[in-house]
Amino acid sequence: MLKISGLEKTFNPGTVNAKTALAGLDLYLEDGDFVTVIGGNGAGKSTLLNAIAGVWKPDFGKIELDGLDITGMPEHKRAKFLGRVFQDPMMGTAPDMEIAENLAIAARRGTKRRFVWGIKKGERERYKELLATLELGLESRLTSKVGLLSGGQRQAVTLLMATLNRPKLLLLDEHTAALDPKTASKVLKLTDKIVSENKLTTLMITHNMHDAIAYGNRLIMMHEGRVVVDVSGEEKKKLTIEQLLQLFEQSSGSKFGSDKAILSK
Amino acid sequence: MAFLNALPGAVAQGLIWGLVAIGIYISYKILDIADLSVDGSFATGACICVVAIANGVPVWLSIILSFLAGAVAGAVTGLLHTALGVPSILAGILTQLSLYSINLQLIMGGRSNFPFSSIPFYTGNTDFTPDSLLLRMSDKVASIIVPLLFVAAVIVLLWLFFYTEIGLTIKSTGDNPAMSKAQGVNINLNKVIGLAISNGIVALAGALLAQYQGFADVTMGTGAIVIGLAAIFIGLSVSLKIKPNFVVSLIGVVGGSIVYYVIFTVVMLLGLHTNYLKLLSAMIVAIFLAVPYLKKEYFSKRKHQRVSVAVESESEGGDADA
Numbered sequence: 001m002l003k004i005s006g007l008e009k010t011f012n013p014g015t016v017n018a019k020t021a022l023a024g025l026d027l028y029l030e031d032g033d034f035v036t037v038i039g040g041n042g043a044g045k046s047t048l049l050n051a052i053a054g055v056w057k058p059d060f061g062k063i064e065l066d067g068l069d070i071t072g073m074p075e076h077k078r079a080k081f082l083g084r085v086f087q088d089p090m091m092g093t094a095p096d097m098e099i100a101e102n103l104a105i106a107a108r109r110g111t112k113r114r115f116v117w118g119i120k121k122g123e124r125e126r127y128k129e130l131l132a133t134l135e136l137g138l139e140s141r142l143t144s145k146v147g148l149l150s151g152g153q154r155q156a157v158t159l160l161m162a163t164l165n166r167p168k169l170l171l172l173d174e175h176t177a178a179l180d181p182k183t184a185s186k187v188l189k190l191t192d193k194i195v196s197e198n199k200l201t202t203l204m205i206t207h208n209m210h211d212a213i214a215y216g217n218r219l220i221m222m223h224e225g226r227v228v229v230d231v232s233g234e235e236k237k238k239l240t241i242e243q244l245l246q247l248f249e250q251s252s253g254s255k256f257g258s259d260k261a262i263l264s265k
Numbered sequence: 266m267a268f269l270n271a272l273p274g275a276v277a278q279g280l281i282w283g284l285v286a287i288g289i290y291i292s293y294k295i296l297d298i299a300d301l302s303v304d305g306s307f308a309t310g311a312c313i314c315v316v317a318i319a320n321g322v323p324v325w326l327s328i329i330l331s332f333l334a335g336a337v338a339g340a341v342t343g344l345l346h347t348a349l350g351v352p353s354i355l356a357g358i359l360t361q362l363s364l365y366s367i368n369l370q371l372i373m374g375g376r377s378n379f380p381f382s383s384i385p386f387y388t389g390n391t392d393f394t395p396d397s398l399l400l401r402m403s404d405k406v407a408s409i410i411v412p413l414l415f416v417a418a419v420i421v422l423l424w425l426f427f428y429t430e431i432g433l434t435i436k437s438t439g440d441n442p443a444m445s446k447a448q449g450v451n452i453n454l455n456k457v458i459g460l461a462i463s464n465g466i467v468a469l470a471g472a473l474l475a476q477y478q479g480f481a482d483v484t485m486g487t488g489a490i491v492i493g494l495a496a497i498f499i500g501l502s503v504s505l506k507i508k509p510n511f512v513v514s515l516i517g518v519v520g521g522s523i524v525y526y527v528i529f530t531v532v533m534l535l536g537l538h539t540n541y542l543k544l545l546s547a548m549i550v551a552i553f554l555a556v557p558y559l560k561k562e563y564f565s566k567r568k569h570q571r572v573s574v575a576v577e578s579e580s581e582g583g584d585a586d587a
């Protein structure tokens with residue numbers, strides 16, 4: 001379903017600050033794959049998701065989604081296929097707009113915006129039901145400005161927005177990292193529920209090795225702009241953190257040491 | 266007494282400039298763009314209106330033409346910014362400057378000032394009578410009712426527009442561009458549409474002011490952005506306390522504009538020369554921008570001091586690593 005080949009991206013090329021964030025990355029995702037992505041700080045995880053989302057064009061390589069070459073497609077056009085939740089809870093919602101308005105905009109992802117009412121009759125009822133499934137009491141606050149919500153609530157709403165109009169691919173970039181542990185685990189469980197109920201193909205970046213093992217059917221580890229570990233199926237189910245660290249050292253040829261602080265167990 | 270005599274004029278001008286403020290509200294508050302092209306499009310609206318009427322175009326049609334001309338100007342600014350990568354401030358300045366030449370030479374045929382009364386001399390169009398204008402300074406009732414109707418119509422239309430699918434995404438474009446793109450919104454197109462609407466409304470106001478004062482002048486838009494912002498700040502300082510909603514905000518903004526012209530009328534009656542109008546508006550805008558900033562600076566400094574005190578007491582006895 002997602003086929004990435006030879007993806008390369010260098011930031012600030014030709015300067016002293018040149019940084020190769022993606023170094024010929026290959027990745028193939030099956031329909032329904034729920035892949036967790038781990039790797040040290042600066043490994044290129046966010047850059048990979050941004051390349052898929054079309055934030056900028058890669059220097060080399062190709063990104064195909066269901067056989068369609070989307071490598072050069074503008075970000076707002078390929079949004080039709082993608083659901084995205086960012087690390088920063090402020091980034092996924094429009095704070096000065098009502099919850100219902102945010103959802104209505106998301107419900108029309110991938111359609112041409114027309115000169116008709118932005119929220120149709122009956123839509124609010126549907127949003128109420130969906131918000132109720134978050135179990136955050138938001139179903140009674142449809143007309144509240146999103147800016148008044150907490151980080152966790154905003155992230156849950158963003159998750160709903162990303163999946164309201166079923167995406168071919170769901171991209172989650174450390175979307176619980178900015179939340180307190182209790183809220184983070186709640187949002188993560190919600191994510192798992194939405195992903196499995198809708199059988200969404202998902203790439204989820206996390207800095208938490210435990211979560212990376214506990215969730216999804218496949219785990220990849222990135223290092224210096226490449227995928228260095230790729231575990232799935234039964235092998236992934238039985239994986240332990242110690243094994244994961246060992247795998248990392250073998251394949252990257254470097255000690256985990258400095259990354260330990262970043263990848264929490 | 267002098268004040269009561271001057272009051273209708275202040276209200277009429279306040280209402281007309283209220284439209285300018287509404288236009289600027291769309292660019293500055295909704296799209297989050299400080300669009301300086303309005304200085305040009307305001308004059309364009311006035312010039313187009315006089316010249317079109319001089320050439321026998323019906324008054325109502327000439328007002329529509331003014332709106333369209335302003336909309337084109339706004340779209341040009343939007344395209345300079347989104348399609349050609351010119352920073353938005355500079356894009357507005359480029360349009361504004363171009364419009365000065367266009368207004369002066371292309372529209373007004375080299376005249377910097379064009380009174381309606383001179384129409385028969387310039388065009389030989391003797392059919393024109395000042396009575397056909399929608400409003401005139403000498404008609405105190407019409408000069409308030411007509412702008413009031415336009416203000417009401419514009420507010421209602423904008424209110425409806427921003428509830429449409431396109432309208433909602435224009436709001437989100439300014440509110441959170443990253444989210445908008447992720448939700449498939451073409452934010453570049455939306456900026457162009459928003460700036461077109463904004464400048465169209467400003468040009469419409471220019472057409473009304475030309476009729477009110479009886480002439481168009483190529484310099485009449487100078488500082489329009491600042492006057493509009495002053496009206497917005499005055500208006501929102503009150504209306505946001507009542508209810509932070511779109512229609513209330515727009516009504517507040519028009520109210521702010523009227524308050525501005527009333528204050529100005531008073532200051533003038535106290536002996537200040539009209540030429541100080543622009544200095545006054547600049548000062549109002551500077552104050553409204555500075556006060557929240559200084560408040561924040563002052564409070565964050567105090568907080569910072571408190572934190573550093575706390576850190577010091579915590580690291581008692583240890584080596585200071587500050």
Ligand SMILES: Nc1ncnc2c1ncn2[C@@H]1O[C@H](COP(=O)(O)OP(=O)(O)O)[C@@H](O)[C@H]1O
Pocket residue numbers: 011012019020021039040041042043044045046047048
């Ligand atoms: N927009 C950018 N401009 C310059 N450098 C960038 C940019 N985005 C990422 N980088 C650099 O690319 C590398 C990979 O970053 P990123 O993909 O964010 O890593 P992570 O795996 O932590 O998400 C880092 O060294 C980072 O500094």
Ligand SMILES: [Mg+2]
Pocket residue numbers: 045046047
């Ligand atoms: Mg990252």
